[in-house]
Amino acid sequence: MKIAVVYTLRREPLPGQPSDYYAEGDDPRTIDAVVSALSTGHDAIAIEDDSDLCRKLIAAKPDIIFNMAEGVAGEDREARVPALLELMGIPYTGSTPATLAMTLNKATAKEILRYHSIPVAQSVIVSRNGHLSEKHGLALPLMVKPLHEGSSKGVRDNSLVHAAQELKERITFIHDTYRQPALVEEYLPGREFTAAILGNGDEARVLPLIEINHAALPSGANPIYSWEAKWVWDTTDKPLDIFLCPAPVDDTLKERIEQMALAAYEALRCRDWCRVDLRLDDAGVPHLLELNPLPGILPGPADNSCFPKAARAAGMEYDALIRTVVEIARKRYGS
Ligand SMILES: Nc1ncnc2c1ncn2[C@@H]1O[C@H](COP(=O)(O)OP(=O)(O)OP(=O)(O)O)[C@@H](O)[C@H]1O
Numbered sequence: 447m448k449i450a451v452v453y454t455l456r457r458e459p460l461p462g463q464p465s466d467y468y469a470e471g472d473d474p475r476t477i478d479a480v481v482s483a484l485s486t487g488h489d490a491i492a493i494e495d496d497s498d499l500c501r502k503l504i505a506a507k508p509d510i511i512f513n514m515a516e517g518v519a520g521e522d523r524e525a526r527v528p529a530l531l532e533l534m535g536i537p538y539t540g541s542t543p544a545t546l547a548m549t550l551n552k553a554t555a556k557e558i559l560r561y562h563s564i565p566v567a568q569s570v571i572v573s574r575n576g577h578l579s580e581k582h583g584l585a586l587p588l589m590v591k592p593l594h595e596g597s598s599k600g601v602r603d604n605s606l607v608h609a610a611q612e613l614k615e616r617i618t619f620i621h622d623t624y625r626q627p628a629l630v631e632e633y634l635p636g637r638e639f640t641a642a643i644l645g646n647g648d649e650a651r652v653l654p655l656i657e658i659n660h661a662a663l664p665s666g667a668n669p670i671y672s673w674e675a676k677w678v679w680d681t682t683d684k685p686l687d688i689f690l691c692p693a694p695v696d697d698t699l700k701e702r703i704e705q706m707a708l709a710a711y712e713a714l715r716c717r718d719w720c721r722v723d724l725r726l727d728d729a730g731v732p733h734l735l736e737l738n739p740l741p742g743i744l745p746g747p748a749d750n751s752c753f754p755k756a757a758r759a760a761g762m763e764y765d766a767l768i769r770t771v772v773e774i775a776r777k778r779y780g781s
C-alpha cells in the first residue's frame with residue numbers, strides 16, 4: 447500500500463510575524479518518524495501541503511493519506527487538506543473538513559458541546575473591530591486566547607487576567623498579534639486532564655488519562671499549560687515533569703472524564719483519533735476545554751507529547767500508534 451504523509455512544515459517566522467506563528471506545524475524529525483513508522487510493509491512518502499499539493503498527489507497516486515496538515519493561517523486552515531482529499535476521492539486518516547473547521551474555532555465547538563449538555567466555561571468573542579461590552583457578565587479571573595489556534599499559540603502565562611485593565615491589554619494583544627477575534631473565557635481553576643481517543647463508533651476508546659501537573663511549572667507561573675510551559679520551560683535537556691500518566695484519579699472521576707470526552711468526540715463527529723482537553727471547575731465538575739482532532743505527535747519518549755505518552759502507557763509504542771491510526775481509518779473505509 448502507498449501511504450502519503452501530508453504535513454505542514456514548522457518554519458521560522460518572518461520578520462513581523464509572532465514567534466509562535468508556525469507553532470502548529472511539524473518539525474522534520476516528527477515527519478520523518480511518522481514516515482518511518484509507516485514504512486514497515488508499506489511504501490510511505492511525505493508531501494508538504496503547499497499550493498502544489500493537488501499536482502503532487504496526482505503524481506504520487508497514494509492509496510491513503512496520513513493527514514497531519516495543520517495549514518498555516520485562517521479559521522478553516524485545518525479543513526483545507528481534507529477538503530481537497532474529499533474532492534479528489536482519496537481516503538485519509540482522521541476527521542472531515544467539517545469537524546476540523548468546527549473544532550479549530552473554539553467558540554463553535556463549545557456551542558455544539560453546550561447543545562449536547564456537555565459543560566463548558568462561559569465565554570464571549572471579542573471581534574477585531576469590537577470591544578468587550580461592560581455587561582459581559584463573566585466573572586474575573588478570565589482566560590484570553592485566540593479564537594482559532596492550537597499548540598497554545600497566543601496562550602501565554604499572562605493570558606490569565608485578574609483585572610479589567612489586564613483584560614483589555616490581552617484582548618488587544620490577541621487582535622494585534624494574531625489578527626483574529628479574542629475568546630474571553632471564565633477560568634476553570636481545578637485539575638486539568640487530557641483524554642486521547644482512538645477508534646470509531648462502539649470501538650472508540652480512551653487511552654490512559656493524562657493529568658497536567660501544574661505543580662511542575664516554575665514557581666510564580668500561573669497554573670495553565672501555556673506556550674511557555676509547552677515550548678520554553680520544557681526542553682529535551684531539562685524536561686518538566688508536566689504529565690502524570692495514568693492520571694491519579696479515582697474510578698468515579700476517571701469514568702466521568704472518559705464519558706465526557708467520548709460524548710464530545712461523538713458530538714463533533716470526530717473520526718479515528720482525537721485528543722480532548724478538560725479541566726475541573728472549583729466544585730470539581732469536569733468541563734470540556736477543546737478538542738484536537740489533529741493531535742501533536744512528537745516522537746521521542748522525552749518529548750512530553752500527550753497522545754504518544756498515553757499510547758505508551760497503554761503498551762503501544764510510537765510506531766504502533768501511527769500504524770494503528772491508519773488501520774482504524776482503513777477499517778472505516780471498509781478496506
Ligand atoms: N477557561 C480556561 N480555564 C482554565 N484554564 C484554561 C482555560 N482555557 C485554557 N486554559 C489553559 O490554557 C491551556 C491552553 O489552552 P487551550 O487548550 O485552549 O489552547 P490550545 O492552543 O488549543 O492548546 P493545544 O492545542 O496545545 O491543546 C490549557 O491547557 C489550560 O491549561
Ligand SMILES: [Mg+2]
Pocket residue numbers: 723735736
Ligand atoms: Mg488544549
